Amino acid sequence: MGEMMSDELLRVENLHVSVEGTPILNGLNLTINRGEIHAIMGRNGAGKSTLANVVMGHPAYEITKGTIFYKGVNIEEMEVFQRARDGMFLSFQYPASIPGVQVGTFLRKSVASVRGEAPAPREFRKELKVAMERLSMDRSFLSRYVNQGFSGGEKKRLEILQLLLLQPDLALLDETDSGLDIDALRIVAEGINSVAQNTGCLVITHYQRLLDLVKPDVVHVLLDGKIVQSGGPELALKLEDEGYDWVEALV
C-alpha cells in the first residue's frame, strides 16, 4: 500500500493549539514525506515542542482549529498509543523516569506493543546488541531503571536506542542534541541518519551543530506559533550567524 500511494507521512494544516487556554500555535502548515529530514528552529517559547507533542497526541494540548493528517488520515481521535503502533515516534526532550522498571523490560515490552507481537527472545537480544553497540551503550544500561538517575546524555541515548529499535515511519526528535557533548552528539546523529532513509524526520533544535551531522532537506523557522520562513540547509547557517532578529523583521 505504501509503495502505491504518495510518501506523505505528515500534513499539518492551519494548526491552532492552546495549552490551558493559552494559544501556542497559530496557523501552522507543514508537510513531511518519507525520506525527508525537516528541521524546525526557533527561539524558546516559539512552539517547537508543542508541535512535536500535539502531533504525538499529548492530552494537555488542545487543537482549536486546523487538522493533522498522518498517513493521509485525520488523527484527532487517535489515541497516543495507537499513533505509536502506527509508526509514530517522539524522542522526548525530558523523558519521564519510570522507577522500578528496567530498561531491558521496557524496551522488550515497547517493541512488542509497537510491532504487535513479542519479538523472539533470541533475535531481540541480537537486535539489541547491535543497536547498543552502534550507540556505544554499555550492557549494564539494560538493568537500570528507565531514566532514573540518568544524565542528560544517557537519557538522549536511550531515546535514540528506542528510535533504532522501533524503526518508526515518522520520527519527532525534540531537542535531541541538547545536553550532549561532541562525541555523544556524533553518535546520536549517526543513529538518526541510520533510520532517516525510510523515515520522515522532524528535528527540533536550537543549534546548527546537529544539522552539520544530520543534513536537513528543509529548514523551517518557527515564530509566534507559525512557520515564517522555510529554506534549505543554508537557512540554519544564517540563523546561527545572525540570530532571529532578521526573521522577526520579515513578519
Added chain:
Amino acid sequence: MTQDAQEAVGDYRYGFHDPESSTIRFDKGLSEQVVRDISELKNEPEWMTEIRVKAYNHFVEREMPTWGNCDSLEGINFENITYFLRSSDKTEKDWDDVPEDIKRTFDRLGIPDAEQKWLGGVTAQYESEAVYHSIREDLEEQGVIFLDMDTGLKEYPELVKKYFGTVIPHSDNKFSALNTAVWSGGSFIYVPKGIHVEMPVQAYFRINAKNMGQFERTLIIADEGSSLHYVEGCTAPTYSTDSLHSAVVELIAMEGAKIRYSTVQNWSANVYNLVTKRGVAHKNATVEWVDGNIGSKLTMKYPSVLLKGEGAHAEIISVAYAGTGQHQDAGAKVHHLAPNTTSNILSKSISKGGGRSSYRGMLQVTPKANGCRSKVVCDALMLDEESRSDTYPTMEIGNSTADLEHEASVSKVSGDQLFYLMSRGHSEEEAMGLIVNGFFEPFTRELPMEYAVELNRLLELEMEGSIG
C-alpha cells in the same frame, strides 16, 4: 463462579470453588465445647487442650481492637463461622492419593508443578488441615523437620511445648487468642544447627467452603547458624458472604541463624485476614519478612521482629494493594531490645478505585540497646482521587545513641509517565501496569522468580478495564 460473584471480584482468577465435601464438619459457632472437641478430635495432649481453653476464655473477654478498621471488624459474625472442617482423612505424601477434587484445585493453582521445579518441600492446606505434605529426601536426611503443625505436635510434642506461644502468647491480641483456641494446620519446621536449606519450602493455604474460618498455626525454629526460606501463598473462592483467616506465625532464629518468610496473600475480597506474625532474632541472627498483600476484604497484619540478641538484624519489606472495597491495614514492627541491632523497613502501598491502604508501624529502642540503627521508608502511590492512604508510625526511642532514619512519600502517577509510556505503544492500562509493577519492584525482586512473575501478572490484571 456465579455471575454475581464474577462481577463482584472482576478478574480475581482464583475465585472458583469446588463442591464442598467434608469428612468432619463442625456446626457453625464457637464455644468452649467446640474448642475441646477440636482438641479431642486431634488426640492432643492435655496441656494443649488447656492452652486452647485458656485462650478461648481470653478471646471471649478480650475487646475488639479499637483501631485499624473498627466498622469493618464489626462486620465479623463469629457465630456464622465454621471453625473446623476436615476435608480429607489423611495428609498424603503423593498427589495421586489426595482426593481428586482437592488435587484438581492445587493443580489449577500450579502447586505440584512448582514443587517439582523449585521447592524443597510443600505443604498444602485445604480448609482446616493439610491434605498434602512432602519434603525432599536430602533435607529429611539432614535432620530438617518440616511437618504440618498437627503432625508436628504428635511427633515432637516436647519441642512444640517448649516453643509454642513463646513468641506470640495467646493474650497478645483478640485474634491471637482465637487462633490459639481453635488452631488447626499450619507448618512446624525445625532446621538443625548449621544446616542451610537452599531451596525454599512452601505452604499453600486454600479456603474452599463458605463462611469458613481458617486458623493455621506456624512455628519455625532455625537452630544456631542455620538458614531457611519459607514461602506461603493463599487464595479462596469468591462468595457473597465472608470468611475469616486468622493465623499465628512464630519464628525463632537462634544465634547466627537466618529465617526469611515470604508471603503473597491473595485472598478473595470476602476474606477477613487478621494475622499475627512475629519473629525473635537472637544474637547475630536475622529475621526477614517479605510480605505482599494483594487480596482480602480487610487485612490487619504487622509482621514484627524482636531483636533480642546483640547484633541481630530485621528486614521487613511489605507491599499492599488496596482496590475497590478493600482495606489493607498493614505495616511492620521492630523492637530493638539489645545493643547494636539493626533494622530496615520498606513499605509500599497502592490504592485504587476507592481502596484504602494504611501503614501502621512501630519502632522501639529500649534504654539498654546501645548503638542501634534503623531505617524506615514508606511510599504510597495513589492511582485516583477517591482512594485513600494513611500512615501511622509510632516510635518509642529510649536510647539516645540510636541512629534512625524515616522517610515517607505519597505520590500519584504522573501524566508525563503515562504519556511517555503511551508514546511507546502501551495502552493506558498497560502503562499503569508497568508503573505499578515498577513501584512494587523492590518487593518483587525479593521473591522467587515464579512468584514475581505471577505477582506482576496479577497487578497488570488489576489495571485492566479499570480506566474510564
